[in-house]
Amino acid sequence: MPEGHTIHRIARDHSKLLTGRPVHVWSPQGPFAPDAARVDGATLERIEPYGKHLFYHWSTGEIGHVHLGLFGKFKVFTDDDRPQPQGAIRMRLESDSATIDLSGPTACTIDDPSVRTGILARLGPDPIMRRANPQQMYDKISKSRRGIGDLLMDQSVVAGIGNVYRAEVLFACGIHPLRPGTDLDPAELELLWTTITRMLRRGVKDNRIVTMTRADSDVPRNRPIPRADATYAYKRDHCVRCGTEIQHLDIANRTSYHCPTCQPR
Template identity: 45%
Template sequence: MPEGHTLHRLARLHQRRLAGHEVSVSSPQGRFAAAADRLDGQQFAGAEAWGKHLIHRYRSGDMVHVHLGLYGSFSDGKAPLPAPVGQVRMRIESDDYGTDLRGPTACELYTPEDLAALTSRLGPDPLRKDAEPDVAWGAISKSRKAIGALVMDQKVLAGVGNVYRAEVLFRANINPYRPGASIDRGEWDGVWADLVDLMAVGVRRGKIHVIRAADDHGAPAYGPGRPRTYVYRRAGEPCRICGTTVLMAEMVARKVYWCPTCQPD
């Protein structure tokens, strides 16, 4: 599932390419047809993201909420776009730019009340200027749940996925199984600051980069075209820092990775 930096990157792209333009909106697949008819010909006002959720705004006050889920993606190009290929849920075109949405978990009209309900159940997003890290700290500092589960809980912290979870905890030398209540304020402030910096890099580059320059050597990345990681998808391989074998386990139905030496119990 795309992590928060992907949605913020999309929001910036759509803001830059569509805001202020009257757009044509359609649903070649048909599942968004009624809403597309309502939006067609309106002026696109802007786009923003909260965690893993994308919001498109129109000048009329209409909004569209998109959650990509596991399979959703946008593809874009110069307008007019060619005939749609595959199951295009929503197509948006301005005079010179177009984008197709395929396979999202959600693509739906939203009211202000819907948006308020969504944001009220999300934790602070490290990529938003209005984020309040104290809110996440309040939840973490009172919890006996594992910190590795808490940072992936969108009600605690919005936008963090499995890669950032594994890597930011490694960089902070925090074992993912430590209870949230065992994390001190200094450790949390460091994790938050690191997420703010690393996720901003992800927005700029379009990929997750987490390796410090001094450590960016040795064993290759876990997949073609992927930047190196410290522990994510490196189970059974030596830690890049100390050489200890990287471990993997299941935590809340997701794989968690850590180095038992660099991240002691």
């Protein structure tokens, strides 16, 4: 499932191609067709990312909602030879500068603005947003006996964290994923937020997950860090700092990775 940095990057890149223009909206697959017809030909005013959600603000006053889930993906075509839809395309967006196909999303709807309001009310702060307030995250973590590895995957606690960032944030902060939220002190909560913010914002900039710093990497400075060497704990066999074997836990239905030496319980 794409994590928050991917959603923000999609919004940034697609906005350049679609916003401020009338957009032909239709559904080659069919089920989305009635919704698409409500905004077909309308101007797309802006694309708003939040956590793992995308909101499309249309000139009709309605708002589109997309959640990619595990299988959703976009394909972008910007040349003059734009192909006919292939496969199960839920939504096609066509402007004078691009064609964008969406397939396999968990959610793809056109709604009254109240639906967006309801979704946002259920989510925690999005660390990528410049004015995000971490207090809601602090409050929920500090009152919960659930493990922090479970809490970070809860979108009502903090929006946008997925399995990779969970492992990397906790490793960078030296926190064991099974430590209860109530066990974390204010300094650790602040460190968590600062680390989450730094990592996700870097992900938007780089358009990929790179949590490894140059100080910890053997890759020459004039070369990009390859994907296999871009993380500290996620899918590693051994800790890059101390050499201890990376341990696996099943938390929130996903495999969690941690170093028992650098992240003592």
